[in-house]
Amino acid sequence: MSLLTTLNDDIKTAMKAKDKETLSVLRMLKTAIQNEQIKAGRDLNGEEELTVLSREMKQRRDSLAEFEKAGRDDLADKAKIEITIVEKYMPEQLSEEEIRQIVQAAIDQTGASSAKEFGKVMGAVMPKVKGKAVGNQVNAIVKELLQEN
Structure with a gap:
């Protein structure tokens, strides 16, 4: 099952649960993958999907660092939640x-x-x-x- 299919299923689940934060992040991930598919002109393979996920995770981690440096706890908390959601779709991290x-x-x-x-x-x-x-x-x-x- 491709990542896009998994995201679509999880988007439906989040919509039913009225979980706006999760829904927002999942839609961003889906859009990022679809944009890459459009650029490539074909469906992405697993490694390419992982590249997109890694890029999204890096953006959120960078944002978190900037928010914490600026003392914006409200935005930092939101970034932490987004990171937690994106982590669910990443492979297990190495020690x-x-x-x-x-x-x-x-x-x-x-x-x-x-x-x-x-x-x-x-x-x-x-x-x-x-x-x-x-x-x-x-x-x-x-x-x-x-x-x-």
Whole structure:
């Protein structure tokens, strides 16, 4: 079952439950996926849908950080709710230890030995953790492990 079908079913459920916040977020996700389908001129595969979801999640996390920095608790609370809803459609997130193992394997595979080869390692790691880890966390772990080598 595609993500779009799941979203449509969940939209119907949210409408029946009169859950306006969930309904709003689900409609935004559906629209984002449909816009990507229009751009591509075809239905999206699972990986492409995951890319769209990851982008939506990143936008909400960035917004949350900005709202908290500006002291806008009302908007920050709304962003937290949206993040919780989007998380339901994301794959299970990797633990820090799992990310470290993937990063270390990428360092070994690429033969990276200094921080200058950061891009090479990130290029090897990101496809493996796509949608399963926050980029900032992966970035920090790569920097840390490259400094240790």
